[in-house]
Amino acid sequence: xxxxxxxxxxxxxxxxxxxxxxxxxxxxxxxxxxxxxxxxxxxxxxxxxxxxxxxxxxxxxxxxxxxxxxxxxxxxxxxxxxxxxxxxxxxxxxxxxxxxx
Amino acid sequence: xxxxxxxxxxxxxxxxxxxxxxxxxxxxxxxxxxxxxxxxxxxxxxxxxxxxxxxxxxxxxxxxxxxxxxxxxxxxxxxxxxxxxxxxxxxxxxxxxxxxxxxxxxxxxxxxxxxxxxxxxxxxxxxxxxxxxxxxxxxxxxxxxxxxxxxxxxxxxxxxxxxxxxxxxxxxxxxx
Numbered sequence: 001x002x003x004x005x006x007x008x009x010x011x012x013x014x015x016x017x018x019x020x021x022x023x024x025x026x027x028x029x030x031x032x033x034x035x036x037x038x039x040x041x042x043x044x045x046x047x048x049x050x051x052x053x054x055x056x057x058x059x060x061x062x063x064x065x066x067x068x069x070x071x072x073x074x075x076x077x078x079x080x081x082x083x084x085x086x087x088x089x090x091x092x093x094x095x096x097x098x099x100x101x
Numbered sequence: 102x103x104x105x106x107x108x109x110x111x112x113x114x115x116x117x118x119x120x121x122x123x124x125x126x127x128x129x130x131x132x133x134x135x136x137x138x139x140x141x142x143x144x145x146x147x148x149x150x151x152x153x154x155x156x157x158x159x160x161x162x163x164x165x166x167x168x169x170x171x172x173x174x175x176x177x178x179x180x181x182x183x184x185x186x187x188x189x190x191x192x193x194x195x196x197x198x199x200x201x202x203x204x205x206x207x208x209x210x211x212x213x214x215x216x217x218x219x220x221x222x223x224x225x226x227x228x229x230x231x232x233x234x235x236x237x238x239x240x241x242x243x244x245x246x247x248x249x250x251x252x253x254x255x256x257x258x259x260x261x262x263x264x265x266x267x268x269x270x271x272x273x274x275x276x277x
Binding site: 001002003004005006007008009011012013014015016017018019020022023024025026027028029031032035036039042043046047049050051053056057058060061063064065067068069070071072073074075076078079080081082083085086091 | 106111112115119122123126127129130135138139142145146149152153155156157158160161164165168169172173176177180181183184196200201204205208209211212215216219220224225226238241242245246249250253257260261264265267268269271272274
């Protein structure tokens with residue numbers, strides 16, 4: 001295998017996630033789409049770590065950091081979503097206008 | 102030859118996993134029921150874990166299965182259940198026709214440009230592309246984490262602690 005198929009797969013997965021994050025109206029689906037984009041970035045990191053001229057595990061370590069940050073992001077995002085749902089009884093992105101003026 | 106690559110177990114596994122990932126992703130964007138969407142999400146994450154294992158990153162693949170396919174998918178399903186709204190079931194789950202089409206075309210242009218660049222660039226070829234790591238990646242990752250990237254590792258653990266405490270505080274019910 002070469003490097004290009006993995007980069008192409010990462011690009012396509014990123015595109016699917018970007019489309020979902022821009023068009024979906026359910027807050028949780030938007031969060032899921034963001035997770036898919038982070039996964040596409042992880043594929044690229046691990047692929048470059050494997051196919052580098054001098055292979056090393058730096059890319060894999062960055063992917064692990066990325067996974068940890070993504071887990072923290074999901075925890076905080078879902079907490080905000082639950083707290084928002086409690087006061088508005090909705091999970092629609094258009095209802096999230098509490099801090100708009 | 103399969104799309105210009107010799108047929109080996111690795112190539113076949115790559116194409117099967119890529120098919121699983123892209124099909125699950127397209128299902129995720131087209132299905133109506135949000136619970137089915139969360140299940141398709143599990144397919145995407147498991148496929149990406151398989152891609153990691155093909156790339157020789159077995160530890161990252163197992164971490165992906167545990168954190169993404171296990172924890173995050175279950176967390177998403179739980180929050181979908183907790184925020185199930187009964188009053189607006191007939192509402193459109195997406196933006197309307199024109200904006201959706203324009204977004205699709207924009208995303209397609211971006212992805213097409215990335216694919217073109219990936220194809221045009223001549224990537225340097227590693228002489229040891231088949232078996233780049235001569236020992237277990239767990240040992241190499243442990244060495245990198247605890248020698249080279251110690252400060253970043255500690256910062257990540259501080260961020261995780263702060264995020265978990267913050268999540269509990271935010272999601273807690275306000276007592277009057």
